[in-house]
Structures are given as structure tokens and as C-alpha cells.
Amino acid sequence: MVSSITERQKELLENLYRYIISTGYPPTFEELREQLNVSSNQSVIDLLAKLEKKKLIKRNESQARSITILPLGYEVLGKPPIAPFLGATSAGVPLQAIEISGEWQILSSQVAMLQDNVFLLQISGDSMINAGIDDGDKVLVKSQKEFVSGDVVLAKVGDESMVKRFISEDKPPYLYLKPENPKYEIIYFTEDVVLEGKVISVLKNGQWRMIS
Amino acid sequence: MVSSITERQKELLENLYRYIISTGYPPTFEELREQLNVSSNQSVIDLLAKLEKKKLIKRNESQARSITILPLGYEVLGKPPIAPFLGATSAGVPLQAIEISGEWQILSSQVAMLQDNVFLLQISGDSMINAGIDDGDKVLVKSQKEFVSGDVVLAKVGDESMVKRFISEDKPPYLYLKPENPKYEIIYFTEDVVLEGKVISVLKNGQWRMIS
DNA sequence: AATATACCCGACTATTTAGTCGGGGTCAAG
DNA sequence: CTTGACCCCGACTAAATAGTCGGGTATATT
Numbered sequence: 001m002v003s004s005i006t007e008r009q010k011e012l013l014e015n016l017y018r019y020i021i022s023t024g025y026p027p028t029f030e031e032l033r034e035q036l037n038v039s040s041n042q043s044v045i046d047l048l049a050k051l052e053k054k055k056l057i058k059r060n061e062s063q064a065r066s067i068t069i070l071p072l073g074y075e076v077l078g079k080p081p082i083a084p085f086l087g088a089t090s091a092g093v094p095l096q097a098i099e100i101s102g103e104w105q106i107l108s109s110q111v112a113m114l115q116d117n118v119f120l121l122q123i124s125g126d127s128m129i130n131a132g133i134d135d136g137d138k139v140l141v142k143s144q145k146e147f148v149s150g151d152v153v154l155a156k157v158g159d160e161s162m163v164k165r166f167i168s169e170d171k172p173p174y175l176y177l178k179p180e181n182p183k184y185e186i187i188y189f190t191e192d193v194v195l196e197g198k199v200i201s202v203l204k205n206g207q208w209r210m211i212s
Numbered sequence: 213m214v215s216s217i218t219e220r221q222k223e224l225l226e227n228l229y230r231y232i233i234s235t236g237y238p239p240t241f242e243e244l245r246e247q248l249n250v251s252s253n254q255s256v257i258d259l260l261a262k263l264e265k266k267k268l269i270k271r272n273e274s275q276a277r278s279i280t281i282l283p284l285g286y287e288v289l290g291k292p293p294i295a296p297f298l299g300a301t302s303a304g305v306p307l308q309a310i311e312i313s314g315e316w317q318i319l320s321s322q323v324a325m326l327q328d329n330v331f332l333l334q335i336s337g338d339s340m341i342n343a344g345i346d347d348g349d350k351v352l353v354k355s356q357k358e359f360v361s362g363d364v365v366l367a368k369v370g371d372e373s374m375v376k377r378f379i380s381e382d383k384p385p386y387l388y389l390k391p392e393n394p395k396y397e398i399i400y401f402t403e404d405v406v407l408e409g410k411v412i413s414v415l416k417n418g419q420w421r422m423i424s
Numbered sequence: 425a426a427t428a429t430a431c432c433c434g435a436c437t438a439t440t441t442a443g444t445c446g447g448g449g450t451c452a453a454g
Numbered sequence: 455c456t457t458g459a460c461c462c463c464g465a466c467t468a469a470a471t472a473g474t475c476g477g478g479t480a481t482a483t484t
Contacts, residue, residue: 066277
């Protein structure tokens with residue numbers, strides 16, 4: 001049962017979410033005050049108190065920038081609770097303590113949206129082995145519109161999706177996609193080539209590595 | 213190329229990471245000072261300055277709790293950059309602006325570790341339909357050891373992994389797993405049953421919903 | 425011997441940030 | 455027409471937090 005929430009309270013919650021997602025840490029009352037376009041920080045405090053009473057957020061008294069969004073808050077927003085969620089686990093007294101054991105069973109899954117613009121997918125093929133991205137690795141892809149030469153990108157060429165290195169030069173052929181494996185060929189830009197996003201990070205053997 | 217980092221600097225970085233992951237927001241200098249067991253906050257400032265020079269973290273001057281870990285920092289830690297990463301994108305001037313278009317191509321992927329104890333997997337079967345978890349949905353599972361009655365859990369029964377509701381009562385049969393679909397049967401606890409983790413959230417139609 | 429680097433100390437100040445007080449206006453429900 | 459919920463105002467105080475200053479020690483390098 002999702003608790004009722006007023007328009008204004010939802011506005012505040014959405015502003016809070018946006019701030020955290022875009023900066024990596026929560027805002028001050030003052031910053032929220034500006035975004036809500038009110039002139040007193042007391043107004044913000046009042047609204048926050050209501051969200052807290054409804055268990056959508058949690059504050060730590062007299063600590064700067066310590067507002068966190070609780071699971072219920074993410075539910076109202078319809079957003080994944082991944083980022084700050086781990087910190088915001090609402091306390092629950094365990095009735096029972098049970099040992100867990102064994103290895104994780106690998107189940108099948110498809111590409112998944114993790115945040116607004118971030119996707120997780122699995123690499124198939126060996127066209128990027130020289131960049132340390134191998135068949136079966138998982139990569140984190142961020143959907144974006146601007147790219148720099150050298151970015152590893154997820155590209156759609158016709159109907160096919162692929163991961164290549166994007167190169168932009170000031171002489172012909174100007175723009176092309178370079179596989180990091182000599183056995184594959186360069187793909188030049190035509191109207192069939194669209195860049196979907198940038199590969200941010202690779203998961204291999206349980207370790208994440210950044211893509212420069 | 214991972215920049216060289218001293219033991220002490222790595223200690224600081226690890227403390228920073230732990231704090232952010234467990235609270236949802238960055239620590240103050242004072243809190244880091246305590247964790248590093250030094251008596252002057254200047255010591256912390258010095259170390260932070262070095263991490264910042266090496267582009268492992270980023271600070272915002274004169275803002276409380278505004279330290280974020282940069283991609284390079286996550287690489288040194290070997291941790292996924294999911295949570296605070298989106299906020300900590302290091303600036304990069306775009307050489308080229310290219311429109312992206314089209315829908316996301318669905319590629320195949322397997323279960324993936326997102327954080328230390330958080331996994332993403334896809335549900336197969338209809339045993340939880342009454343709990344709003346359907347075949348093909350993706351769920352976020354947190355590996356943990358303590359559960360409360362009513363939790364939706366990922367359980368391993370013999371060789372098989374399944375998602376059920378965990379029930380603990382003070383009268384026989386005490387402990388059992390209850391499918392949220394009357395067409396399946398209750399599973400009583402034996403030594404073959406181990407609980408792997410708790411289902412935190414479900415992804416359905418691009419929207420995340422919390423599991424109570 | 426001189427220089428640099430990494431790490432640290434303690435007292436202090438400046439600024440940011442949370443919190444308090446005592447109100448007001450509107451709107452819908454009883 | 456009173457009550458309560460919701461949202462808001464402005465001036466203020468208290469506390470948390472970042473930042474500054476002027477040092478020190480040890481270790482390795484030139």
C-alpha cells in the first residue's frame with residue numbers, strides 16, 4: 001500500500017532524487033529551498049518532516065546533507081533503489097537467524113535498466129579482446145548523445161548491436177568504428193550507424209574495471 | 213594505467229567507500245579522522261588532497277559531505293561504480309555530437325553482481341504471481357543471513373533455486389516456504405533448504421517496485 | 425648534507441548548515 | 455464558523471563542518 005502523497009511533497013521528493021543522482025550526495029535544506037522556489041527554509045523542513053513521517057525518506061538530525069530516500073520513497077518515484085538504497089536499509093529486527101551457504105546459482109536474465117540511462121548487458125563475440133573486453137563479460141552502458149574519440153561505444157549498425165571503439169579524426173575517413181581485434185574490419189560511418197551509448201565499465205571475474 | 217597509491221591513501225579511500233555505501237552519503241572530515249585514528253583533521257585534508265590530485269576522488273570546496281569517488285577510484289577499489297558513479301562523472305569535453313536514435317536492443321545476459329551483496333536476476337515460473345512477481349520480471353536480491361517472516365527470499369532447495377515467501381511461526385511447522393500461487397505446494401524446511409538472500413525489488417515494465 | 429615526500433599535530437577561525445520561534449493564508453471537513 | 459491539514463514567511467540562534475596557520479617526524483632520494 002503506497003501512502004498518499006501531495007503534489008508538493010512529490011515535487012520535493014523528485015528534486016531530492018534528482019540531486020542525489022546527479023551529484024552523488026544529498027542536498028542541503030537551502031538547496032532544496034531554491035529548487036522549490038520558496039523563500040524560507042522552514043517550508044522545506046515542514047515538507048521533509050511529512051515525507052519522513054510517511055517513511056519515504058530518512059534524516060539524521062543535525063547532520064548536514066544527510067537525507068536519504070527509503071525503499072518506500074523509491075517505490076513512489078518508480079525508480080530503482082540501487083544507488084543509495086544499500087545505505088538506507090530500514091531497520092528490521094530479525095526473527096530468525098539462518099545460515100546461508102553454497103554458491104550463487106546463475107539464472108538467465110536479459111539486459112536490464114539500472115538507472116534512467118544506465119544499462120547492463122553481456123558481451124558476445126571477441127571483437128574487443130584487445131581492450132580487455134571478452135566474450136561473456138558484462139558491461140555497464142550509459143545512454144548518451146555526445147562521444148569523444150576513443151570512447152568504447154555500443155553501436156547499432158543496421159539491425160545489429162555491437163561494441164566497438166569510436167574514432168573521430170580531422171582527416172578522412174573522419175568517423176569510424178574500430179574493433180579491438182585485428183581479425184575484424186573497421187566500420188565507416190553511414191546513415192546506418194547510430195551510437196547508442198558509452199561503455200563505462202566491465203565486469204570480469206567479479207571485479208569491475210573502468211573503460212578509459 | 214592505475215596510478216600508484218600508498219597504503220594509507222588506500223585505507224582512506226576504502227573507509228570513504230564503506231561510509232558511502234553504508235549510509236548513502238559521504239562522511240565529514242571529522243568522521244574520516246576518527247576512522248583513520250588520527251587526531252587532527254588536517255591529516256585527513258592532506259590525504260584527501262592527494263587522492264584528489266590523482267583523480268580518485270572529487271571534492272566540492274566548502275560544501276559539507278561533498279566528497280565523491282571518481283571512476284578511477286572505483287577502479288582502484290575494484291568496486292562497481294553504480295551507486296554514486298552517475299553523480300561523479302568526470303568532465304570530458306565532447307569532440308563530436310552525434311544523435312542517437314532507435315530503441316534499445318535487448319541482448320542476452322546472465323545474473324550479475326551489482327554491489328558486494330546485491331544481485332540482479334530474472335524470474336522464471338509463476339510461483340509468485342500473487343505477490344506481483346511474474347515470469348520474466350527482474351528482481352534485485354540482497355545476499356544476507358537474517359530474515360523476517362514474510363520476506364520474499366531466494367532459496368536453494370537441493371540443486372534448484374527458487375523465489376518464495378519465507379514464513380516463520382511459533383507453532384509447527386515453524387519454518388516453511390510459501391509460494392504465492394495456490395497451484396504450488398508449501399516447502400517445509402529440511403537440511404536441503406538454504407536461504408540465499410532477500411528479494412528487495414522487482415523490475416516490471418521499466419518500473420521498480422519494492423517488496424514489502 | 426640538502427631536498428623532497430608522506431604523514432601527522434593542535435589550536436584556531438570562517439562558513440555552512442540545521443534548527444527555532446512565532447507567526448500567516450487557504451481550503452476542505454465537521 | 456471552527457478545526458485541522460497543508461503550505462508558507464522572515465528573522466534569528468546553535469551547531470556542525472570546512473578551512474587556515476605554523477609547525478613536527480620519519481624515510482628515502484640526490
